Amino acid sequence: MDFTWRQHKRIDEIKRTDFDALISPDPNFQTPFLSFEFLHALEVSNSVGPEHTGWFPNHIAIYDDEQLIAFIPAYKKSHSYGEYIFDHSWANAYHQHGYPYYPKLVIGIPFTPVTGNRFLVASKDLADKVQHFLSQNIALITQAAESSTCHVLFPNRDASENLKEQQILQRLSVQFIWQNNNYSDYSGFIDSLTSRRRRSIRKERANIEKQNVTVKRLTGYELTPEVQAAFYECYQETYLKRSGHTGYLTEAFFEQIFLTMNNNIMIVAAYEDEQIIASSLFFYNDQQLFGRYWGALTDVSGLHFECCYYQGIEFAIEQNIQTFNPGTQGEHKILRGFSPTLCYSNHYIAHPEFNKAIKHFLDEEAQGITAYKERASTVLPYKQDKQELKLEKTDL
Structure with a gap:
């Protein structure tokens, strides 16, 4: 041939x-x-x-x-x-x-x-x-x-x-990947951890609630133009703080994928007084979840872990997704259950x-x-x- x-x-x-x-x-x-x-x-x-x-x-x-x-x-x-x-x-x-x-x-x-x-x-x-x-x-x-x-x-x-x-x-x-060990729910994952790490993670997540921040997972029709715009504002703000530019990806890119890949996208949005103050964007299919983009308008202790890791783990378990790649680098992922x-x-x-x-x-x-x-x-x-x-x- x-x-x-x-x-x-x-x-x-x-x-x-x-x-x-x-x-x-x-x-x-x-x-x-x-x-x-x-x-x-x-x-x-x-x-x-x-x-x-x-x-x-x-x-x-x-x-x-x-x-x-x-x-x-x-x-x-x-x-x-x-x-x-x-x-x-x-x-x-x-x-x-x-x-x-x-x-x-x-x-x-x-x-x-x-x-x-x-x-x-x-x-x-x-x-x-x-x-x-x-x-x-x-x-x-x-x-x-x-x-x-x-x-x-x-x-x-x-x-x-x-x-x-x-x-x-x-x-x-090396990257750090979370694997679904046939957990029936999030509690099953938490119960698989050592007692010290269970306490630490529960404390991190409870701290978000104490700061009057509400976190939601949004898919499909919930990804409204307002949510999309808020996500991009967060994305740009964080890139600007870290790198001095507004990110590799243009607003037109996100507009396009929301039109054509809506069924493969999940956004985790953090709200304060009904306003989105931070968000992370994930892609997913039947087997895998990918955390790709994160941004925040203000600093809230532990919010990055909540939006980029714990919410992703919960979503993967609910959807019976087998692996979750939260993004490159970050040794702090290990203590939260992500395997090298x-x-x-x-x-x-x-x-x-x-x-x-x-x-x-x-x-x-x-x-x-x-x-x-x-x-x-x-x-x-x-x-x-x-x-x-x-x-x-x-x-x-």
């Missing part, structure tokens, strides 16, 4: 009916982000594409004859922001030796550090063939994008291992000497990351029998 590939500068260059015929190669790693709706929203809202964003769509479509059989989300980039896999030191090394590091090619979802499938296929029996095609042609794909490096961000473990077998460097990182979990990225480095040096760095880094994950797992707040069960599941 002879496959060909093409680069597409916009996702809508691909016929929508052809795109919609593609499926996830592994349902366990299907996310709302590798969807036409999400990627299209990024583009039409100018969250990616314009020069100032540094993200330029360069999607890879694989064809059998003229039939679309696979889609890979890809972007040329002029910087390393919004990826959550940090390679600034590599870029500096290139610069110091007189080599350009940018533009680079990134395969993944912008601003979304979530493990998932990195391509869609026309049928599951094509998955291995597409994976092999990508690994065999990554040098040509990178060269065609006028880049010298290609970075596959947050593939699942099996996909990453397949790329590693083809000498495409593997990098490890290995994540992966893969890196094609065309320059042989830089490839050798980066491989050496990654081999050493992997030892430290693995050791860190094991150390962090020892402070999980679960009772001993529950903790052992959790540790069996901490690999994506």
Whole structure:
């Protein structure tokens, strides 16, 4: 079977009916982000594409004859922001030796550090063939994008291992993921924790009520234009405080996803005197919950934990959702029941000497990351029998 590939500068260059015929190669790693709706929203809202964003769509479509059989989300980039896999030191090394590091090619979802499938296929029996095609042609794909490096961000473990077998460097990182141990209700989760952590969490949550703040979970028709506007105000305010800008994602992006992905969105809103003072936005499907964006207009002790963690756990249990990814980084998640979990990225480095040096760095880094994950797992707040069960599941 002879496959060909093409680069597409916009996702809508691909016929929508052809795109919609593609499926996830592994349902366990299907996310709302590798969807036409999400990627299209990024583009039409100018969250990616314009020069100032540094993200330029360069999607890879694989064809059998003229039939679309696979889609890979890809972007040329002029910087390393919004990826959550940090390679600034590599870029500096290139610069110091007189080599350009940018533009680079990134395969993944912008601003979304979530493990998932990195391509869609026309049928599951094509998955291995597409994976092999990508690994065999990554040098040509990178060269065609006028880049010298290609970075596959947050593939699942099996996909990453397949790329590693083809000498495409593997990098490890750690996120903190909550897992549903068939809890019948939130009390079942709390009862699985040590007594010390139960008391601490109950105290944190009770403190929100004492501050006269009411927290609600909103989905579907409850996501009114007023709620949407309040969320975006919170999002902008928090980004401005932390980073000096109003966020990577434009208001038009959020308007678009509320129109096209409403059934995959949940907002947790915190009210004071009937006004929203903080909110967090989640995406979800049948199996997974993803905490993605948070913002607040005022500081309320413990409110971030309530809106971003505890409300998410309650929602996951109610909906029988199996895993909850609250977002990248944050060791404070461990004591609230989120297990340290290995994540992966893969890196094609065309320059042989830089490839050798980066491989050496990654081999050493992997030892430290693995050791860190094991150390962090020892402070999980679960009772001993529950903790052992959790540790069996901490690999994506």
